[in-house]
Amino acid sequence: MHFDGLPKNAVIREVCPRDGFQGICDFIPTEKKVEFIGQMLSTGIKEMEITSFVSPKAIPQLSDAAQVLPAVKKEYPDVEFTALVPNVKGAENALAAGADVVNVVFSVSESHNMANIRRTVEQSLSGMDDIIALVRGKAKICVSMATSFMCPFEGRIDPRRVAELIGKVRAKGVDCITLAETIGTCTPKDFTETLQVVKPALEGIPTYLHIHNTYGFADMNVKCALDEGFNRFDSAVGGLGGCPFAPGAAGNAATEDLVYLMQSMGVDTGLDPLRVVTVARALKAYGLRTMGSLCASSFGKPKPEMPVQNQ
């Protein structure tokens, strides 16, 4: 049965190899990562954020990005592989490794942008021009806007600021945008409010929603997004994930939950739900230890304290 008013199809971009693995304590050997990624791709996934090209001091777990991406890409030529980058150096390395999409990350909130990539928002926006000039014609350019809903340091983000920054990013001529609910504490009411305010600014550009699940709101927020007509989502098998520079951020929306939820509402994802669950179980059985509170709620860890709310 298809729920009236919902999109008929949804795109799921699997982000476990990047967002999920970045918060794992013990280095996952490159061959093991490639094996897990192969299992994830066996679910029918057509888009994957496979790694990031960032400082290995900041994210040691993904220091083998230049080996992982080409090793997987040669086996799966039909999948679109995205690599997250914070700067020109990252973009150069992502292109050299064969990324199909270069995903430039910055945060809407100054404090998180500084904590995560050590730049002001203005510096990130101007740095984006050099990245775009480098990447144009060689790969798609996507921009991920972290803290589009909530910030671990500043609380609720004014949706009008998000809309203004979307306008500035779009003026640079990018191919897609991701709005991220970085810390997974946004209530469905506030989440919907932001989507309604920013929707006009997103008209005509493919937009992904990247939703963390700290308070267990991720699936509700996905339903709210579908109600508003959005149908592209990031999610991570096993619900792994969380930005190490966003205190309290727990896992992503779990791919297995999203696929099951959407199937129940008649929204086609093209993924095999049973296969996704099998992969999630295999990950769990491997015994990944997550840093601090970066575990997915589906892995049964306690939730962090409520963040400060700005009113």
Ligand SMILES: CC(C)(COP(=O)([O-])OP(=O)([O-])OC[C@H]1O[C@@H](n2cnc3c(N)ncnc32)[C@H](O)[C@@H]1OP(=O)([O-])[O-])[C@@H](O)C(=O)NCCC(=O)NCCSC(=O)C[C@@](C)(O)CC(=O)[O-]
């Ligand atoms: C941005 C920097 C580099 C600034 O860090 P910095 O220290 O200000 O940078 P720097 O330019 O002074 O360089 C410092 C060192 O890093 C190297 N370096 C510099 N750039 C690169 C690069 N691209 N790749 C590899 N190495 C690089 C550079 O060469 C130098 O090496 P050294 O001379 O010390 O040996 C650093 O802070 C960084 O890498 N941060 C990454 C942060 C990160 O990965 N965060 C997690 C991902 S974002 C996220 O999870 C949120 C998201 C996307 O999921 C959405 C959401 O949920 O909100």
